[in-house]
Amino acid sequence: MSDPLKLTRYTGNPILLPSSNVWETDNVFNAAIVRHQGLVYMLYRAQGLDRISRIGCALSTDGHHFNRLHEPVLVPETEFEEFGVEDPRITELDGVFYMLYTAYSSHGTRVALARSENLIVWERLGIVLPDENNKDAVLFPEKINGRYAMFHRRMPDIWLAYSDDLLHWTAHQNIMQPRPGLWDSQRIGAGGPVFKTEAGWLNFYHGFAEEHMYCLGVALHDLQNPARVLKRQEEPVLCPLAPWEQWGDVPNVVFTCGGLETEDEYWIYYGGADHVMALATVSKNDVRTWLGN
Numbered sequence: 001m002s003d004p005l006k007l008t009r010y011t012g013n014p015i016l017l018p019s020s021n022v023w024e025t026d027n028v029f030n031a032a033i034v035r036h037q038g039l040v041y042m043l044y045r046a047q048g049l050d051r052i053s054r055i056g057c058a059l060s061t062d063g064h065h066f067n068r069l070h071e072p073v074l075v076p077e078t079e080f081e082e083f084g085v086e087d088p089r090i091t092e093l094d095g096v097f098y099m100l101y102t103a104y105s106s107h108g109t110r111v112a113l114a115r116s117e118n119l120i121v122w123e124r125l126g127i128v129l130p131d132e133n134n135k136d137a138v139l140f141p142e143k144i145n146g147r148y149a150m151f152h153r154r155m156p157d158i159w160l161a162y163s164d165d166l167l168h169w170t171a172h173q174n175i176m177q178p179r180p181g182l183w184d185s186q187r188i189g190a191g192g193p194v195f196k197t198e199a200g201w202l203n204f205y206h207g208f209a210e211e212h213m214y215c216l217g218v219a220l221h222d223l224q225n226p227a228r229v230l231k232r233q234e235e236p237v238l239c240p241l242a243p244w245e246q247w248g249d250v251p252n253v254v255f256t257c258g259g260l261e262t263e264d265e266y267w268i269y270y271g272g273a274d275h276v277m278a279l280a281t282v283s284k285n286d287v288r289t290w291l292g293n
């Protein structure tokens, strides 16, 4: 048995802080990450003094240094978004970007879908899981057996569902549950879009335990049938240890909504303490070693 897989923090963390823009003076966190036309786009959840979540956008050439747009790209509009639009996860399918996000209102939390061709102008497609409190939904980067696939979260578990049009979801399956006594003992939720490897889909997910701590973990899902969890590490890959992860708006939180694949590494972007954005990486060699165990 080799050592457990761990993420390594980027030394320049945190990589995005709140700014003097009124809609993002308090917190910038839980961002989707996408490569597009030679740039890295970070679409992050932002909160100002009104505590309403909006989605801001920052751009980078190297994935480390970001310049932000001064206006948010998605602001609450519908009755389901009264308290905010939260935790975007973006997947590119056939040249179109799809964002699943949490619409939060007095109705509760709903999974909503929007589409864009440039990551700046978004068109709402609606609530995709009506009449249920749900969040942490993320689309797979390709169809599986001819259908779109997504993870979502029915408390406290990760679920899988399929669709032909991205709007109507069927074949819901409960595929992964919290593990008593471990760091993910209370509830779990998917992270960003899964990464494809020869061995399966790599899923960096979050888990929450009694001590009120959010950590990140890793699981591997079968390529043809992601409901089959082939491997799931007992230890977390990242827990709140750095000051910006332990102290912020909500203490002791690392929470991911997206990452990037480079030639040699996976880059996992995450919110620290619901307050800032940070980055941690893992080499593909280490992942291969972990897969071989």
Ligand code: BMA
Pocket: 030, 086, 087, 214, 250, 253, 255, 271, 274
């Ligand atoms: C979850 C989500 C995340 C948040 C986390 C920790 O329920 O709301 O946006 O980062 O709690 O507060």
